[in-house]
Amino acid sequence: MRYRLLIILLAAFTLALQAKNTSNGFAIVIDSASYRQAENEVKRYAESIEADGLKTYLIIDRWFHPDSIKQELKRLYHVKKNPIEGAVLIGDIPIVMVRDAQHLTSAFKMNQKRDWQQSSIASDRFYDDFDLSFDFLRQDSLKPLFFYYSLRPDSKQTIRSDIYTARIKPLEKGKKDKYAQLRDYLTKVVDIKTNEKNNLIDNLSVARGYGYNSESKVAWSGEQLALKEQFPTLFNPGSYVKFMDFDSYWPIKPYWMNEILRPDLDIMLFHHHGSNDRQYVNGYKSGSDVNTSIENIKIYLRSKVSSAVKRGKDKEETISYYANLLDVPRAWCEEAFDPVLMEKDSVMNASLEITVDEIIAISPNARFVMFDACYNGSFYEDEYIAGAYLFNDGKTVVTQANTVNTIQDKWPDEFLGLLDHGLRIGQWGKYTHFLETHILGDPTFRFAKNATDDFDINDALTTHRNDNRFWRKALASPYVDIQAMALQMLYENNDPGISDLLKKSYFESPDMIVRLQSLMLLSRLNNDTFVEVLAAASTDSYELTKRYAFDFIGKNGSEDLLPAVAHAILNDNTSKRVNFKISSAYRMLNLDKLETELLNQSEDLPLYAREMLDNTLKSIRSANQSKKSDILSISDKSISASKRTSEISRFRNHPASDEADILLSVLADRTDDPELRTAVAEALGWYNYSYRKGYIIEQLQQLVSAEPNETVLSEIKKSMNRLSGQ
Structure with missing residues (x-):
C-alpha cells in the first residue's frame, strides 16, 4: 500500500522573510486533528522559526504511517534549495517502537520475549537517521499510535542522524485537554523567542539526586570543573551558577522546586534516577548518629512488613520473619500498622520524589531542562515528566530526556558549551543522543550568542x-x-x-x-x-x-x-x-x-x-x-539451553576478549540449539572495543557462507556490520 502526505509550503511566510537569505529549511509535522485545533498557533510558530532564518515546510499527516513521514523528510533533506536541517513532530504522530537494536541504546537490555510494549524502544531515530533501515512488523492493536519495527541486519548499525528531530506531544492526562495544551505551549514558545532574543546563558543550575554515579564526590567535582571549561563566562561576576547535591539538605526537594521556579533560570541540569512520572530526589536521611540509624531501620521495616501483608502474606509470620532476620525488637515491626506512623511515612516518602502532578501544579521557568535519568522522556505514556515541564504556564520551552532506562556512566554534558555560542538545541541533541534520547519541545530554540568570535x-x-x-x-x-x-x-x-x-x-x-x-x-x-x-x-x-x-x-x-x-x-x-x-x-x-x-x-x-x-x-x-x-557452561550441552543462553547474555555487558573463541565454537556448531546460537551471534556484536575485533570479524565471515539457519545468519551479518563500524 502506498501512503501519501499532504504537503503545504508556507510560502506566505517565506516570501515575507526573503531578506533573511535563508539557506536551510525546517519541517513541521503535525496530525490533521491537532492542526485543525491549533492552526493559528502553528502558523505563528512557523513565523517565529522563519524569523530565525529557517524556511518552514508544513507536513500534515493524513495517512498515519511512519514510512510515509520518513520518506517525505528524506525528500526535503535532499532538495537543492532550502534542504531541511531538522523537524518537529507535533501531536499524535506515529511512534516507532524499535526492536532488535538494543546495541544502539546506552543501557537497555531486555528480553524481547516480554511484552512488546515493554521490550521495545520508542525512538525517533527512525525519522532522523536515514541510514538506519527497518522492517515493519505490525501496528499495536491496543495502542494504535505504536508501530513496531525491527532493525535490519543489512542496515547501518551505528547512529549518525542526518537531521535533528523533536517531539511536541501534550500530556493525555494534563490539567487541560491536549489541544489546549498545544495551543498554550506554541503561544509560549513564540512569546519567549520574540521577547528573549538577547537572552544569554547567565543562570545555570545543576542538581544531583541520591544514588547517581554512586554518589561519588570526585565525579561530582569533576563535572563542575568541566562546566567551567565549557562555559567560561558563566563563572564570571554577574552570572549565577549553582550546584545542588542531594545531601546538601534533607529533604532537598523544596530547594529543587524553588530552583525550577526561578524566573531568570536559563538551564537546569538534572542528574538522578527516574520513571515516566517521577524524579527520584532523596533516599532515607543519612547520618551516623544512633537515632537517625534506628529511625531508618524502623522506616525500612514498616515499609517491608506492610508491603508483604498487602501482598497477602500472614501478618504475624511477616513480623516474626523480619524481627528475626535483622535481630530487632518485634515492636519495631509492629509499628507498620500504627495509623499515625503510616501517615508520617506517607508524608516522608512524598518528600523524596517529584511527581508529574506536582510539576503540573507549578510553573517551571528554566528555559531548557536536561533530564539525565531513566524514562523521564517517555512521551508514549499518558503522562511523562519532561512533558509536565513543557505543557505548563512557566517558561520552559525545551527539554532533553530518555524514553527508556539510560546508563549513568555517560557524558551527559557533551558539547553543552555550544549552547553558549547560539547553537539550536536540536542541533546539540543530534550529536549527543542514543536510541532512547529525545529533544522534547521546540528544537529550534537557542540562546543568544555569548562569545566574541565570528564563528557561526x-x-x-x-x-x-x-x-x-x-x-x-x-x-x-x-x-x-x-x-x-x-x-x-x-x-x-x-x-x-x-x-x-x-x-x-x-x-x-x-x-x-x-x-x-x-x-x-x-x-x-x-x-x-x-x-x-x-x-x-x-x-x-x-x-x-x-x-x-x-x-x-x-x-x-x-x-x-x-x-x-x-x-x-x-x-x-x-x-x-x-x-x-x-x-x-x-x-x-x-x-x-x-x-x-x-x-x-x-x-x-x-x-x-x-x-x-x-x-x-x-x-x-x-x-x-x-x-x-561459568565459561565452561557455555559449551556444555548437558546444561539446559536457557541456562546457557543466560550465561551468554553476560557477554553483552562483559565482552571478554580472551573468551571469544568459546563463543565462536558454539556458534560454529550447527547441531546446537538455533536460539542459543542466535544469542551467541548477537553477543559477539558487542566486541566493538576488543583488541581481537578484526579476528572476530574474520571468523564470522567464514561462518556466513555455510550457515543454513536464516535467523542465525541474520544475526551474524548484523554483528559483522556492528563490528565493522557500519
Whole structure:
C-alpha cells in the first residue's frame, strides 16, 4: 500500500522573510486533528522559526504511517534549495517502537520475549537517521499510535542522524485537554523567542539526586570543573551558577522546586534516577548518629512488613520473619500498622520524589531542562515528566530526556558549551543522543550568542558540515567545545589523518573536554593508537575520562593495559565510580596476569595498610574462579539451553576478549540449539572495543557462507556490520 502526505509550503511566510537569505529549511509535522485545533498557533510558530532564518515546510499527516513521514523528510533533506536541517513532530504522530537494536541504546537490555510494549524502544531515530533501515512488523492493536519495527541486519548499525528531530506531544492526562495544551505551549514558545532574543546563558543550575554515579564526590567535582571549561563566562561576576547535591539538605526537594521556579533560570541540569512520572530526589536521611540509624531501620521495616501483608502474606509470620532476620525488637515491626506512623511515612516518602502532578501544579521557568535519568522522556505514556515541564504556564520551552532506562556512566554534558555560542538545541541533541534520547519541545530554540568570535556554529554544522579544511581551521578556536566539535566532524568526514590528530590532541591539549573527546573518537577507531592513549587516559585529571578509560580497558582486553589497571588499584582508589569500572572489568581481563602485575607493582611500594590490597586480591581471585567455572557452561550441552543462553547474555555487558573463541565454537556448531546460537551471534556484536575485533570479524565471515539457519545468519551479518563500524 502506498501512503501519501499532504504537503503545504508556507510560502506566505517565506516570501515575507526573503531578506533573511535563508539557506536551510525546517519541517513541521503535525496530525490533521491537532492542526485543525491549533492552526493559528502553528502558523505563528512557523513565523517565529522563519524569523530565525529557517524556511518552514508544513507536513500534515493524513495517512498515519511512519514510512510515509520518513520518506517525505528524506525528500526535503535532499532538495537543492532550502534542504531541511531538522523537524518537529507535533501531536499524535506515529511512534516507532524499535526492536532488535538494543546495541544502539546506552543501557537497555531486555528480553524481547516480554511484552512488546515493554521490550521495545520508542525512538525517533527512525525519522532522523536515514541510514538506519527497518522492517515493519505490525501496528499495536491496543495502542494504535505504536508501530513496531525491527532493525535490519543489512542496515547501518551505528547512529549518525542526518537531521535533528523533536517531539511536541501534550500530556493525555494534563490539567487541560491536549489541544489546549498545544495551543498554550506554541503561544509560549513564540512569546519567549520574540521577547528573549538577547537572552544569554547567565543562570545555570545543576542538581544531583541520591544514588547517581554512586554518589561519588570526585565525579561530582569533576563535572563542575568541566562546566567551567565549557562555559567560561558563566563563572564570571554577574552570572549565577549553582550546584545542588542531594545531601546538601534533607529533604532537598523544596530547594529543587524553588530552583525550577526561578524566573531568570536559563538551564537546569538534572542528574538522578527516574520513571515516566517521577524524579527520584532523596533516599532515607543519612547520618551516623544512633537515632537517625534506628529511625531508618524502623522506616525500612514498616515499609517491608506492610508491603508483604498487602501482598497477602500472614501478618504475624511477616513480623516474626523480619524481627528475626535483622535481630530487632518485634515492636519495631509492629509499628507498620500504627495509623499515625503510616501517615508520617506517607508524608516522608512524598518528600523524596517529584511527581508529574506536582510539576503540573507549578510553573517551571528554566528555559531548557536536561533530564539525565531513566524514562523521564517517555512521551508514549499518558503522562511523562519532561512533558509536565513543557505543557505548563512557566517558561520552559525545551527539554532533553530518555524514553527508556539510560546508563549513568555517560557524558551527559557533551558539547553543552555550544549552547553558549547560539547553537539550536536540536542541533546539540543530534550529536549527543542514543536510541532512547529525545529533544522534547521546540528544537529550534537557542540562546543568544555569548562569545566574541565570528564563528557561526549553526552555519558551520550545516553549510560546512563536510568541509574538512574548515574544521581543521576550527581546531584553533579558543573554545573547547568548538575544538571538540571540529574533531567530531573530521572523524565523521573520514579525515585521512584523524588517528594521529586525535593522539596529538589528547597528549598536547591542556583542556579536559578536548582530551575526553579525543579518547571517545579513538575508541571508535579501536587501533594501536587507541590502546596507547587508553593507558595515558587511565591517569587523566578528569574523573570522567578515567572512568571511560577503565570501561574501555576492560572491553578492549589487551594485556598491554594491565599495568595501567594495577597502577590505578594501588594509587587511585578514591573515586567510587572509577573503582566500580575497574571491578566490572575483572571478568573481561586476564586475571592471572593482572594478579601477577599487581603483586610486582606493590612489591616495593610503601603502604600504610595492606588491607586494601589484600581485599582487592581476594576479589580478583574470586572473580577469576567464578569466571573459569561459568565459561565452561557455555559449551556444555548437558546444561539446559536457557541456562546457557543466560550465561551468554553476560557477554553483552562483559565482552571478554580472551573468551571469544568459546563463543565462536558454539556458534560454529550447527547441531546446537538455533536460539542459543542466535544469542551467541548477537553477543559477539558487542566486541566493538576488543583488541581481537578484526579476528572476530574474520571468523564470522567464514561462518556466513555455510550457515543454513536464516535467523542465525541474520544475526551474524548484523554483528559483522556492528563490528565493522557500519
